[in-house]
Amino acid sequence: MKKLTLLMAFLHAFAFTMLSQEVQVKGRVTSAEGGSALPGASVVVKGTNTATVTDPEGNYSIRVPAGATTLVVSFIGMKTQEVEIAGQTTINIAMQPEVIGMEEVVVTALGIKRSEKALGYSAVTVKGDEISQTRTSNIMNSLQGKVAGVAISASSGAPGASTKVVIRGFSSITGNNQPLYIVDGIPVNNTTNTLYAGNNDVSRTQDFGNRANDINPDDIESVTILKGAAAALYGSRAANGVVMITTKQGAKSDRFKVEYNGSASFSEPLRLPQMQNWFGQGWSGTFKYEENGSWGPKFDGKLRLWGNVVDNSQQLKPFVPLKNNLRDFFDVGKGYNNTISISGGKDNALFYLSFGNVREDGIVPTDADSYIRNSILLKGSYQGKKLTANASINYINKDQKFVTQGQGTGDAGATLYQDIMQIPRDISIVDLKDYKNKFNNIDNYFTPYADNPWFIINENGNKWNEDRVVSSINLDYNITSWLNATYRVGADVANSQLQDWGAIAKTTPGSINNLRGRNDIVGRVNERTSVDYQFNNDFILNGNFNISSFKINALIGYNANEQYYRELYSYVTDLDIPGFYNLSNSSKPAKSSTFERKKRLYGIYSQGEVSYKDYVFLTLSARNDWSSTLPKNNNSFFYPGASLSILFSEIFSDIKPILPYGKLRLSHTVTGNDPQPYRIKSVYSPASVYAYFGTMTFPIAGVNGFEIDNTIGNLKLQPEISTEDEVGVELKFLDNRIGIDAAYYLRKTTDQIMTVPLARSSGYGFQVMNVGSIQNQGTELLLTLVPVRAENFEWQIGVNHTINRSKVLELSEQLKEGVYINSAYDIDFLAKEGKPIGVFEGPDYSRDPQGRIIVNEQGIPIAATKKVEYGTSEPKYRMGIKNEFFLLKGITIGGNVEIRQGGLMYTYTADINYFVGNATQTTFNDRQPFLVPNSVKAVTDVNGNVTYVENTTPIDMEHICDYYNNNTNRPLARATVVDKSFVKLRDLYVYFELPKKWITKLSLSRVNVGVVGRNLLLWTPKENNFVDPESTTWGGDLESEFGEFAVAPSVRTVSISLKITY
C-alpha cells in the first residue's frame, strides 16, 4: 500500500508540469562515409521527451526548450552522437558507423548493467520493439527461431496455450529444464498449468498456459537471455539459463508520453491431419452405417442411405469424399491485443503506467477456446542524492477457456480432437451441428463409438480464472562513491480457479445407441482453486575500485527465497440435473483433496570482476545455497564460476582496420539444482487402487484406507550439479556489415535427481535418487549481414544455427534398460545410457533366422518380444533466417524462417487416423489384398521344432483394418512415431512509419502501421501429414518432447497493427 501512495504522489507531481520558452533548431543528418542523407534518424533533446525524426532528405527541425543543452542523434547502424546546442539554430550532424556490440550495455544477472564487451559468456538481448511487433500475446513466442541455442515452441494453436523454452538442450531427465524468468530483477513464477484428468497423462488434458506468458509484450523494454554460465549467481534455479525481462520505464520529459499499441488478428488452422479421399464409411471393407471409420467401400458417388433409421426415416447423401470436411468445421479465430501506456518523468522521479487487454477467440466454433487477459503495470522511480528507489506492481487477470485435448473419460465425456477424427470421410461434420436433431443426438448419432463433436464443444467446457500480482521494491544506496548497497524484495502471488465440467450424455433405454452398448456419460464437475506464491529477498553490496590500469568491481550478496503452492480440488460425478454444474449436483458425495508444497532456500553469493585496460575482463563468482528440500544435515551446496573476455582487436591494434571488433570469451561455471520438496522421507498415501481401467478409491463402505506410497524416500539425496564450459568468439568486419558470433559449449550434469522406477518386486515403484550424468554439447552460430546499405535502402540478414547433442553418459546399474520419460500405448520414450536424452522404443517385427517377417494365421506381422529403438527426439540442427529491408520513408519489410531438421515425435493423431482408416497411408495398394513382403509363417512339428514357410495369406480387405491397427499389428506402432523436421515461415511483416509531417499536426510523435503474418507456412516430411511437429499435450518440459495426444491444431495468424506515440 505504501508503494501505491508513493506512486500516486509521483503522478500528482507531474500534473504540475511547467511550460517554458522554446527555440527552434534545424539541420541535416548525414552519413560520415559518403555524406548520404539519413532519413528516419532520431533527434532527441537530452533529458526531455522532445524528439523528432529526419525526413527523407535527412532534414530535421525541433523545438528545444530553454535550458536544454544537448541533442542526441541516433540511427540504426550508426554511433549515437551527442551534440552541444550552445546557442546554434542550425546543426548538421555527420554520423559515424557504429561498431555494433562495442558499447552495448547488457543487463546481466542480478540486474547488473555491464558493457557487452566485458562479458565472458553468451548473452543475447532482444529489444522490446522487436518483441512487440510480432503482435503475439506472449513474449517468448515472438522470439521463436531468433536466438541461437534457444528452442521455443508453442504447445498448440489454442488461445493462451503454453510455450516451451529450452536453452542449450535438456540436461535434467526428470527435473526442471525451463529457464528461470526474472522480471526487473525479481524471479517470477513460470508454472505451466497443464492439467491432466487421469494418472496416465493422456486423459482430458488442458493447457492454461505457462505464467511467463502473462507479461504484456508491449510493456517490454528488452529481454536478455543468459544461456549458461552467467546465470550462476541466481543459484540453483538458474541451472537452465535465465530469461531476464526489463520492463519499460518513463523518461524525463516536459510532458507525458502516451503510447498506444494495438492489433487485430485473424487465425485459421495451420495444420490439420491430411485424410484420404478414396474410401468411405464402413469397417472390414463393407459399408456399415454405425461405424466410426473409413474402412468401407470405394467412393462411387451414388446416393446412399446413411446413419440410423429414426422414426422410420433415414438420411440420404451421395457416397463422395468431403475433402475439406475437417477444415470446414473450424472458424476464423479472432484476437485483439491493445495496450495503452502513459509515462514520463521530471526532476528525480519517473513513472510508467500501462493497461493491456488481450481478447482471443480461437478457431473452434463457439468461445470454448478463448483467452482474455487484462494487465496493469505501474512503475515508479525516485532518485535522491544517495538513495534511488524503484517500485513496480503488475496486476494480471486471465480468463481462459480451453477445449480439452487427449482421451475422453467415462465420467466427463469425450474430447473434441479425438472424436472429430473418427468421422468417416463422407459424413459432413458441419451438418452434424444441430446436435439435438433426432439424427445427431446421443441416441441416434451415427456411431456409438464416438460422440458428436458439436455436443462436446457446446455441452462440455471449462473456465480458468487467475489473478496475479507481481510486485517489487528496489532500494539502492550509494554509501560512498565506490560502494553501494541494494535491497530488493519481490513478491509474485497468483490465485487461480478452475471450473471444468462434462455433461451428462446418456442414451435412452431401448434407443439405437443404447442397444449398441454406447457407454453412458454420467457427468462430472471439477473445481480447483490454488494459490501459488514466491517471495524473494536480495541484499547486495557492490564496490568499484581502480588500481592503476585495473578496474575492480566486487559484490557480495544474500538471497532468501520461499515458494509455496496450495490447491484444493473437489469433484462430483453422476450429475443429477443436466446443465447445472455445481458440486451440489450429485447424490454421490464430492471427492476433495488438498495439496501443499513449500520450499525455502537461502544463499550467499559473491562476484568479482577485474578488468585490465578495458580489453581483458575476468569475472569470478561463487555461491553457496542451503535448501529446505535436501536432507537436514547435508543441505548446503557450493558452486563457483569464472569467465574471461579478451578484446583481441584492441590488444593487437594492427588488425583493427581489417577486424574492428574481435572478442574471445571463455567461461567455466557450476550450477546446482535442488530436488523437489518431500523426497527424503517415506510416506503413506490415501489408497487409490489400480483396477485396469478403473480405480478403486477410498473410503469404501465407510472404511478409509491408506497405502504405502509407491515412492520410497531417500535420506542421501544431493543436489544435481551442472558444469558448463564455453568458448566463444565475436568478430565484426567491413564496417560492421558482417558480424559473426560463434560459441561452443560443453555441459555436464551429474548426480541427476531422478525418480527411478524400481522393480516392483522390491516393494516400491519409485525412488528419487542421484544417478547418472548427462552431457550436452553444442555450437551456436550467429551471422549478421548487411548486403546492401544504400541511401534510402538497407537489407539486413541474420542467420542463426544451433546444434545440440545430448548424451546420457551414465545411469545406475538398474537403469541399464533406460529411464521412462513418457509413454503412450506401445511407444516408450526413454533416457538410455550412451544415447541422446530422449529415445523412442517400440515394437518391431518378429523375424525368422533369415530376417523374414513372421506373420500370424491372418497374415498379419507378429511383434518381436523385445522392443527396438526407433531414434531420438533430438533434432540434428535448428536454424533461423531473418531478412529485413528498410526502405524509403520508414517502410520495413521482413520475415523469419525457422528450420528444424531431424528428431522424432509420437503422434496420437496419426494413431487414430490409422485406426479409423482416414490416414492417406491406409490406401496403400488401393486396399487390394496384399502379402506382407518377405513374410513367413512359423510351423511347429510334433517334436516342437519350428520351421518357417513362405506366407501365402494375403491381407484382404476384411483384415486391412487389423493390419493398420497397432493393437493387432503391433509393429505398425512405428508409423505413429514420425520425423518432426519442419520449415516454418514464422513471420512476415510490413511496417510503415508514417512521415513526421503527416502526424505532427495531430501532435503525435510517431505512428506506425503494420501487417504481420505468423506461422504462415509449414513444411514437414511426407510421413508427417498429421500434426504440427511442435505440438504437445505434455506441458513444457522433457516429457513434452515425446509428442502429442489429440492436440489442438496449430494456427496461422495475420494481424494488423497500429502504434501511436503521443
Place this chain on the structure above:
Amino acid sequence: MKTYAKYILIFIAGIIFTSCSENWLDVNTDPNKPSDVTPELVLPAAEISLVSQITVRYNIAGGMWAQFWTQNPTSNQYKQFDAYDINATTLDAEWMELYSGTLKELQQIKKVSKENQEWRMYLIAAALQAYTFQYLADLYDKIPYTEALKADEGIIAPKYDDASVVYDSIIQDLDFALSKDLSKFTSPVNGDFIFNGNAQMWVKFANTLKLRIYLRQWKVRSAVAQAGIQKLFNENAAFLTEDAKIDVFQDEKGKGNPLYESDRRELNTKQNIRASQTFISFLTSANDTDERIGYYFEKGTSGQYLGNPQGDFNKNITADEANKISLARILATDPAYLFSAAESYFLQAEAKLRLNYSIAEVKDLYDQGVLAAFARFGLNGSRYIQTGGKYEFNNAEPLKSIITQKWAALAGINGMEAYIEHLRTGIPKRSSVPVTDGSYIPGEFTHPIQSVLPVGQYPRRLIFPDSERKSNKNTPAEVKVTVPTWWQ
C-alpha cells in the same frame, strides 16, 4: 569508513532477520501424506488391491482361456487375451500392483503386527500374502520371494526364487501364523472386508489355501503334497464352508465391484465380454439348461443365451448382429471372490480322492460343492446331482466330475484359477474339432479361431514382465509362453 561498517552490520542483520532461526529451512515434512499409519488402515487397501487384480484382468484373461468368455467381434479390448497373444507387457500392471501394492502393504502389516504380537492381524496378512504369492508363482514359475519387498533394506533388484521354494516358504509362514495364540488380541480388527476380523474364518481360509497349495504340486512332488494334506486331515483342520469374498460394493465410481468399475463403468464400450460358445454349450447340454446361465450371462437381443465360437472376434458382423450374442453379466454390487465355498469343497473332494478316502466321502464333498456353487446365486442345485442328473457324480471319472464342476463354479469370479486347474489336470479336455462340428462334446475347449499360436498350443505361463526386466537385472531369461510351469 564508519558508514561502510554500518552497512556491513545492516547486511549481517538482514541475513539474521530473514533466516530468523535455524528452523527456517525445516519445512520438508510432507503436509499432504502421513508418515505413519496403523495396520487397521492399511489392511482395507491391501484387500481391495488384491481383489482388484484377481477379479479384473486375471479373471478376464483366465475367463477367456477357460472359455467362459470370448472377445466381442465389434470391439477390441481383450483381443490379445483371446488370441493367446502374450508378451512381456501382458498383465504387467497386475504384477506391479500386486508387488508394490498388495504384497508390500501386507508385509508392512506383518511387520508391525509381529512387533506388537497382534497375531490375528498377522494371520490375516500372512494368509492373503501366501494367497498372492502362490498366484504369482503359479503364473510365472520363478518369482522374487526371499529378497522381495525389501527396498527399504536396500535390496532394489531382488533375486528370483524357484516356485517350489515359494511354496515351501508360504506354507511355513502360514504354519507360523497358525501356531500363534489368536485369542490374545487387544484391539478389534477394523477394515477386514472379508471376514470382519473373525480369526476362525481366517484359520479356515489358511487351511483351504494350504490344501490348494498342496494339491497344485501333486504331480511333481506328490510326497510333499500327500504328507501335507494328510497332516491337515489328521489335525481335523477346518476348511472354508463360506465364501471368502468382499461384499461391500456400491454402484458408485471407484466403489463398485472392481470388474464392473473397469469393464463397465470406465471402458468406452460395455460390450467387450461375450459368452463363449464353449461354456454356453456346456450349460445348455443334455437338454437341461443349467439355471446359473441367467446369472453368468445376459440374454442376447434375440432373447436367447447365445455364445460365440471361442476367439472368433474378427468375423465381419454388424453391432446389431453382435448384440445377439450373450454378454457377461457383471453388476456394480457383485461381490469379489478370493475363494468360494464351492471351491473349498472341490479341493477337499480332490484331496480325499487323491488320498484314497472312500468314494462315498469324495462324492459327498463333490455334491456339497455343486450345491454351494448353485447356492451362490440362491439356487437349489440338488436336481442336477441326482441320479441321472446333469451333474451326477461320475464314479468312473471322479476327478473329471470334480474339476469340471470347479471350472463351472469359478466362471466369472476367478477365471485364472479355472485355467490353472485346466493346465494342471487337463480338465475340461481340449477338443480336436471346432465347436460347430457335429462330434463336438459340449464344454470341451476349442482352439481360439484368431489364435496367434498354432493349433495344439496354448499359454502355459506368463512371460516375465517388461517392467521387471527393465529395472531388475536378476530377471531370468525369457521363457516361451507355451513352456509348462513346474507343477504342470
